[in-house]
Each structure stands twice: as C-alpha cells, then as structure tokens.
Amino acid sequence: MLLAIENPLNQSALAFPTLEVFHIIGFATAIGTIALVDLRMLGLGLLNRSALQLQRDTSVWTFSALTIAIVSGLLLFSTDPDMYYLNLSFVAKMLCLMVAIIWQYTIRRKAAMSETSTVTSRLVAILSLLLWCSVIFGGIFIGFVDIGLGFGGRG
Amino acid sequence: MSIVSYLLAIQNTSFFSVIRESAYAYPILLSFHLCGIALSAGMVLVTDLRLMGISFGSYPADEMVHQLRIPKLFGLAVVLTCGLLIALSNAARYYSNPLFRIKMALLAALLVHAIGTRRLYADARMSDLRKLSPLSLRWAAIVSLILWTGVVIAGRGIGYVRVSVPQH
Numbered sequence: 380m381l382l383a384i385e386n387p388l389n390q391s392a393l394a395f396p397t398l399e400v401f402h403i404i405g406f407a408t409a410i411g412t413i414a415l416v417d418l419r420m421l422g423l424g425l426l427n428r429s430a431l432q433l434q435r436d437t438s439v440w441t442f443s444a445l446t447i448a449i450v451s452g453l454l455l456f457s458t459d460p461d462m463y464y465l466n467l468s469f470v471a472k473m474l475c476l477m478v479a480i481i482w483q484y485t486i487r488r489k490a491a492m493s494e495t496s497t498v499t500s501r502l503v504a505i506l507s508l509l510l511w512c513s514v515i516f517g518g519i520f521i522g523f524v525d526i527g528l529g530f531g532g533r534g
Numbered sequence: 535m536s537i538v539s540y541l542l543a544i545q546n547t548s549f550f551s552v553i554r555e556s557a558y559a560y561p562i563l564l565s566f567h568l569c570g571i572a573l574s575a576g577m578v579l580v581t582d583l584r585l586m587g588i589s590f591g592s593y594p595a596d597e598m599v600h601q602l603r604i605p606k607l608f609g610l611a612v613v614l615t616c617g618l619l620i621a622l623s624n625a626a627r628y629y630s631n632p633l634f635r636i637k638m639a640l641l642a643a644l645l646v647h648a649i650g651t652r653r654l655y656a657d658a659r660m661s662d663l664r665k666l667s668p669l670s671l672r673w674a675a676i677v678s679l680i681l682w683t684g685v686v687i688a689g690r691g692i693g694y695v696r697v698s699v700p701q702h
Contacts, residue, residue, distance in 0.1 A: 396690055396691060396694055399690050400686055400687050400690050403568070403571075403686050403690060404575075404683065404686055406572060407568075407571050407572040407575035407576075407686075408575055408576065408579055410569075410572035410573070410575075410576065411572050411573060411574070411575040411576015411577065411578075411579060411580075412576045412579070412580065413576070414572065414573050414576050415576050415577065415580060418605055423604075423605055424577075424601055424602055424605050425593070425597075425598065425601050425602065426601060427593075427597060427601070428593070436589070436590055436592075436593075437580070440579070440580075440583075440589070511572070512565075512569045515565055515568050515569050515572065516562075516565040516569075518568075519561050519564050519565040519568065520561050520565070522561075523557070523558075523560075523561040
C-alpha cells in the first residue's frame with residue numbers, strides 16, 4: 380500500500396458491478412447509435428434519411444451515452460489503477476478508444492456529409508464499426524490477460 | 535436422467551469441451567456477444583424513443599420499425615449464437631446460477647413482448663403510427679426498455695454469483 384487513501388468504491392461489494400452495468404448500458408447505447416449511422420453509410424437501415432440527418436438526430440444520444448460510459452469507466456479504473464495501468468489489454472483499449480473518438484468526430488463526421496454512398500464513405504463506416512468493436516474486445520480481455528505487476532507477491 | 539446430468543452430457547461433448555477449456559474462446563465469444571448487444575441496443579433504443587414520443591419525431595414510427603427489423607435481427611442473432619455457445623459450454627454451472635435463470639426469464643418475457651407488439655403494430659393503423667404513438671405503443675416501448683435493462687443487470691450479475699456445480 381503506497382497511499383493511505385481508501386477509495387470509497389472499494390468499500391461496497393455492489394459498487395463495481397453497479398458501475399459495470401452503467402458502463403455497459405452507456406457504451407451499448409453509444410456504439411449502437413454510432414452503428415446506426417455507419418449502417419446508413421453502408422446502405423442499410425433507415426434509408427429514407429441521409430446519413431447526415433441520422434448523425435444529427437442521434438448525436439445527442441451518442442454523446443450522452445459516451446459520457447456515461449467514460450465517467451463510469453473512470454470510476455471503475457479508480458478502484459484498481461495500477462492493475463489497469465499495467466494491463467496490456469487496457470492500454471490497447473485506451474488507444475483504440477482515442478482513435479475511435481477522434482475518428483468519430485473528424486473523419487466520419489465529414490464522410491457522413493456526402494450525399495451519396497461512395498467507396499470512401501463505406502470504408503470510413505466499416506473502420507468506425509471495427510474501431511468500436513476493438514474497444515469492446517479490449518475491455519473484455521482486460522480480465523483475461525495476466526498482468527505484470529512489478530511489485531507485490533504475485534507468483 | 536436429471537436435467538443436470540443431461541446438461542453435463544451436453545457440455546462434455548468434445549465441441550463444448552474445447553470451448554470451455556480454451557483460454558481464448560470464452561473472452562472472444564463474450565466480446566462478440568457484447569458487440570451484438572451494442573448493435574441491437576442502438577436500434578432498440580432509437581425505436582423505443584420514437585414510440586415513446588421522446589425523440590426522432592420526424593421519423594414515421596412504422597417505417598422505423600420496418601427498416602430496422604433486419605439489422606436488429608442480425609444483431610440479435612450474433613448475441614444469441616455467442617450466448618448459446620457460452621451457456622452450453624458450461625451448461626450445468628449456468629443452470630444452477632439464479633441470475634442466469636432470471637436473465638432467461640427476462641428474455642422469455644421479451645420474446646412474448648416482441649410477439650405481442652408485432653400484433654400491436656399490425657393492429658394500429660398506419661396513419662396513427664405516422665403521428666404520435668398510441669398509448670399502447672408507448673407502454674410497449676417503456677416495458678421493452680425496462681426488460682432490456684433487466685437483462686443487462688442480470689447478465690452482468692451472473693459472474694458475481696458463486697454456485698456449486700453438481701458433477702453428475
């Protein structure tokens with residue numbers, strides 16, 4: 380124990396699973412609404428609206444849900460920061476998440492503006508879906524990779 | 535033969551043993567399971583928000599229900615396939631888990647709900663659907679969201695319940 384500060388989230392056995400539920404509902408809503416626009420760019424789903432229109436109508440839900448996922452994620456992280464920090468899958472997830480968010484609010488936003496479904500906009504949509512899936516994979520694998528704690532007594 | 539010994543016979547087939555004993559099968563299946571949930575969740579949420587009259591007011595509700603049906607079913611197929619493979623590879627343990635049973639009960643309720651609302655959509659006139667949603671559809675959407683939230687809570691809870699697994 381390096382610091383004598385106790386995280387109140389570690390006091391209750393229910394805190395972690397409750398946060399996980401918020402995290403799941405948050406990312407599922409965020410990625411689901413993002414996928415709705417991606418599918419439209421691929422010529423699937425709500426075809427009577429343009430991708431741009433769909434993007435505008437879903438953006439408030441995407442953003443709010445992403446905020447819930449990130450805030451609950453930060454709180455989950457706070458329960459055992461050095462474990463996450465040293466977890467390869469967690470680091471990979473954070474990298475994928477950063478790229479996915481930047482992709483979402485730059486390149487994909489621009490690609491959604493094009494009226495017709497071009498090869499480029501389709502590729503942008505597929506990459507968006509793959510990036511968000513990789514974030515989910517990274518999150519799940521956190522619990523399945525061995526962590527290399529440099530100290531402590533893990534045999 | 536009891537149900538448990540029947541489930542043990544299923545999970546001990548070579549196919550499900552490989553899944554259970556592989557270090558990567560479970561996390562990979564679980565990841566796809568959650569990707570499918572995210573995909574379906576977006577479409578379920580958008581449809582329900584429209585039916586509740588909260589958002590997407592300019593989208594005709596019947597058009598939304600109709601156009602999202604195929605992608606929604608695709609997402610659910612991914613969720614169900616992965617879920618089934620995970621559950622059957624450890625069938626006796628999941629069967630003994632109270633939260634798994636609650637999750638299955640909630641999914642059964644959702645199936646009944648889906649069949650019920652199909653009739654509701656068919657009964658409601660198109661012209662009604664294009665305007666504000668009828669009260670029955672609003673309630674259908676609220677029940678749908680409550681049930682899905684329950685599925686997520688029970689699903690996440692499964693891993694936190696320790697059960698002793700009967701061996702035969």
